[in-house]
Amino acid sequence: MYLYTLVMKTVISSEDKTRLDFKELKSYGGLFKNLSLRDVMVRYKQTWIGFGWSIFRPLINIIIFSGLALLVDKSKSAGEQFITVSAGVIFWQLISTAIADVSNALSNNTNLLTKVYFPKLLLPLSSILVCIIDFAISFSLFLILFFVFKGLPTWTFLFMPLVLIYGLLFAFGFGLFFATSSVKYRDVKFILPFLLQLLFYVTPVFISTTYFMNLAIPEFIKTIYQINPLVQIINAFKWCLFGSFEGFQLNYFLISIAITLLTLWGSVRYFLKVENTFADFI
Amino acid sequence: MTSDIAIKVENISKRYQLTQNIGGGYDSLLGSTFRGLKRTFSAKNASQQKEEFWALQDLNFEVKRGDRIGIIGHNGAGKSTLLKILSRIVKPSSGRITYEGRLASLLEVGTGFHGDLTGRENIYLNGSILGMTKQEIDSKFDEIVAFSEVEQFLDTPVKRYSSGMYVRLAFSVAAHLDPDILIVDEVLAVGDAAFQKKSIGKMEASSQNDGKTILFVSHNIGQISAFCNKGILLKQGRIIQEGALGGIINTYFGTDTAKEKAEFIYEHTAEKTYCIERIRVLNTQNVLTKNFAHNESIRLAIDIKRQRPVSDVLVSVFFNDMLDKRLFTTQIPINDKFGNTDSLSLQLTLPSHLLTANTYFFTVALHVPNVQVLDEHRNLSTLSIFDNGSDYYKYQGIDMGYFFMDQAQWEVKH
Numbered sequence: 001m002y003l004y005t006l007v008m009k010t011v012i013s014s015e016d017k018t019r020l021d022f023k024e025l026k027s028y029g030g031l032f033k034n035l036s037l038r039d040v041m042v043r044y045k046q047t048w049i050g051f052g053w054s055i056f057r058p059l060i061n062i063i064i065f066s067g068l069a070l071l072v073d074k075s076k077s078a079g080e081q082f083i084t085v086s087a088g089v090i091f092w093q094l095i096s097t098a099i100a101d102v103s104n105a106l107s108n109n110t111n112l113l114t115k116v117y118f119p120k121l122l123l124p125l126s127s128i129l130v131c132i133i134d135f136a137i138s139f140s141l142f143l144i145l146f147f148v149f150k151g152l153p154t155w156t157f158l159f160m161p162l163v164l165i166y167g168l169l170f171a172f173g174f175g176l177f178f179a180t181s182s183v184k185y186r187d188v189k190f191i192l193p194f195l196l197q198l199l200f201y202v203t204p205v206f207i208s209t210t211y212f213m214n215l216a217i218p219e220f221i222k223t224i225y226q227i228n229p230l231v232q233i234i235n236a237f238k239w240c241l242f243g244s245f246e247g248f249q250l251n252y253f254l255i256s257i258a259i260t261l262l263t264l265w266g267s268v269r270y271f272l273k274v275e276n277t278f279a280d281f282i
Numbered sequence: 283m284t285s286d287i288a289i290k291v292e293n294i295s296k297r298y299q300l301t302q303n304i305g306g307g308y309d310s311l312l313g314s315t316f317r318g319l320k321r322t323f324s325a326k327n328a329s330q331q332k333e334e335f336w337a338l339q340d341l342n343f344e345v346k347r348g349d350r351i352g353i354i355g356h357n358g359a360g361k362s363t364l365l366k367i368l369s370r371i372v373k374p375s376s377g378r379i380t381y382e383g384r385l386a387s388l389l390e391v392g393t394g395f396h397g398d399l400t401g402r403e404n405i406y407l408n409g410s411i412l413g414m415t416k417q418e419i420d421s422k423f424d425e426i427v428a429f430s431e432v433e434q435f436l437d438t439p440v441k442r443y444s445s446g447m448y449v450r451l452a453f454s455v456a457a458h459l460d461p462d463i464l465i466v467d468e469v470l471a472v473g474d475a476a477f478q479k480k481s482i483g484k485m486e487a488s489s490q491n492d493g494k495t496i497l498f499v500s501h502n503i504g505q506i507s508a509f510c511n512k513g514i515l516l517k518q519g520r521i522i523q524e525g526a527l528g529g530i531i532n533t534y535f536g537t538d539t540a541k542e543k544a545e546f547i548y549e550h551t552a553e554k555t556y557c558i559e560r561i562r563v564l565n566t567q568n569v570l571t572k573n574f575a576h577n578e579s580i581r582l583a584i585d586i587k588r589q590r591p592v593s594d595v596l597v598s599v600f601f602n603d604m605l606d607k608r609l610f611t612t613q614i615p616i617n618d619k620f621g622n623t624d625s626l627s628l629q630l631t632l633p634s635h636l637l638t639a640n641t642y643f644f645t646v647a648l649h650v651p652n653v654q655v656l657d658e659h660r661n662l663s664t665l666s667i668f669d670n671g672s673d674y675y676k677y678q679g680i681d682m683g684y685f686f687m688d689q690a691q692w693e694v695k696h
Contacts, residue, residue, distance in 0.1 A: 008382065008383060008384065009380065009381075009382050010380070010381055010382075010385070011378065011379070011380050012367065012368070012373075012379040012380075013374070013377070013378045013379075014373055014374050014376050014377065030410050030415055030416050031410040031411060033410075034406055034407050034410045034411075035407075038396060038399065038403075041398075041399060041403065042396060042398050042399065045398040045439075109394075111390075111393060111394070112393065112394055112411065113371075114371060115371070115389045115390050115393045116369070116371070116387065116393050116394070116411055116412065117369050117370040117371055117387070118411070118413075276370075276373035277373065279366065279371045280298070280372055
């Protein structure tokens with residue numbers, strides 16, 4: 001029993017929001033849960049194999065790209081190549097679908113932007129759960145495969161949760177920038193798939209960093225390659241599984257973390273700045 | 283202690299820049315970059331290129347707790363913009379609004395409904411979008427379901443619902459909202475009439491029992507006068523009158539210049555399957571007019587264009603009085619009338635000696651009964667009928683009703 005009813009006071013003004021209102025976000029927890037569940041329930045509705053797709057999609061990529069990797073990089077055995085490429089592809093699937101889903105979260109929900117108020121950050125946030133569930137399914141199958149081929153992973157496996165959080169933070173920050181700009185500029189919808197395709201090839205998803213570093217290309221390209229957060233994140237993921245961090249250099253790793261945090265901070269600020277104008281542009 | 287002011291609006295203005303393609307357009311990244319470059323090099327033109335439009339200008343008002351305010355105004359008066367600002371969907375350009383308590387806005391019913399989800403899932407999703415907590419939805423779930431009359435189909439995806447069922451379910455969730463302040467746009471104008479009445483009744487009951495504050499926008503003045511106790515009249519983004527409803531309704535109809543015409547031409551949009559192209563009000567000499575003698579026939583010439591055929595289309599014309607109470611409706615099915623073309627010209631003649639001297643509005647609608655409205659033009663023109671010497675002439679100033687009842691028979695019985 002409450003003796004006093006708490007009366008909430010709200011002020012609407014023309015000022016921009018500059019700071020995340022965590023208290024408000026928290027009070028919308030129920031909506032966050034329902035939006036996340038909606039995305040999960042809807043993704044494989046009316047599909048024949050349902051969540052089987054979260055295994056089937058990466059599986060096809062694994063088969064194609066382990067074959068390609070074998071052709072390109074002959075330094076590893078077929079089994080070795082298969083398990084490394086699997087790890088890369090499964091993790092890439094998580095990161096790239098998270099980026100894509102986050103970036104579409106606003107333009108796919110235009111009626112929610114124009115008809116009702118809630119902290120709009122919930123839309124991109126809630127679109128991530130479905131990616132994590134997809135990943136959990138394909139990753140658990142991968143782990144079985146891993147035990148068969150390699151036995152138990154090394155102690156570095158304990159860092160897996162941290163690496164996943166790092167990866168998702170990057171995906172969210174990167175995707176959020178595209179989500180925000182896509183409200184005003186539709187071009188973004190065409191740029192992102194292309195960009196993701198490109199990133200697939202210049203990150204160690206199936207072509208290893210060692211192989212890339214040995215290519216006869218200018219040094220500065222290799223530096224750019226190394227400070228790309230995605231390269232570091234994927235290598236960190238592989239490090240958790242296999243115990244060796246390809247081409248690890250502390251300064252590059254720290255730079256990539258800095259870039260990730262900066263992207264996240266910038267995107268959230270950009271988002272908050274224009275959040276209240278979405279309805280004017282849709 | 284809380285004050286008795288629920289909403290306080292201070293100096294609210296909203297400006298749109300017309301060059302920004304509001305509403306329809308997405309900007310292109312390249313386009314805006316070019317414009318940006320152009321602006322840097324020719325700074326002097328920058329201000330001239332922008333055209334400003336003030337949707338709202340310097341609004342000030344207070345709403346007391348428990349008030350039910352009807353917001354009245356013609357299209358473009360700024361009603362929707364005001365509701366959107368109050369609902370925190372768009373930001374004001376300047377000014378400040380403070381309100382106390384939980385506010386829920388219903389700018390449409392079924393916001394966030396997902397066709398692939400079942401009725402049950404959508405109740406939870408829609409409820410939480412409208413601001414209900416899980417516990418609230420849990421506790422009202424059975425009530426919502428019973429109210430919607432779709433129990434049987436609760437576990438069917440809503441995309442398989444008939445449009446009537448869909449709207450009923452959406453409505454039911456909305457009708458069970460329980461905020462301190464409720465903002466309602468014309469959403470109540472959908473669904474079948476019986477159900478509409480039930481939903482309005484439900485909202486009315488909860489507002490009167492709990493002293494809920496309500497802001498209500500409708501084109502239906504009758505609905506507003508039945509539901510609200512105060513009004514705000516907007517015109518071109520400004521408040522021109524507020525307070526008692528009666529006076530506001532009079533001003534609303536009196537200052538109406540947009541309704542002076544007797545010919546209405548509409549552009550058709552691609553998404554409309556059927557549309558009304560032109561409506562003319564004519565007298566027996568085929569002259570456009572809006573003034574008629576009581577012993578003169580009124581002709582409405584209606585031109586309709588069909589883009590894609592739909593079955594069971596009716597044209598309805600109905601007449602309303604000043605209070606928006608409907609007096610009569612006349613309708614005709616038109617599907618078999620098109621012949622080989624896609625356009626149709628209809629003429630409706632109302633007999634002379636039918637309506638008494640008064641002012642009337644009429645509405646022309648194209649619809650499929652109980653399914654959808656294809657095109658509609660509401661409360662078009664003020665048709666004035668003057669008395670050209672009827673039996674009622676001598677009672678001028680006394681309300682004699684709306685109709686001459688010529689068919690009524692008087693007999694002397696012995």
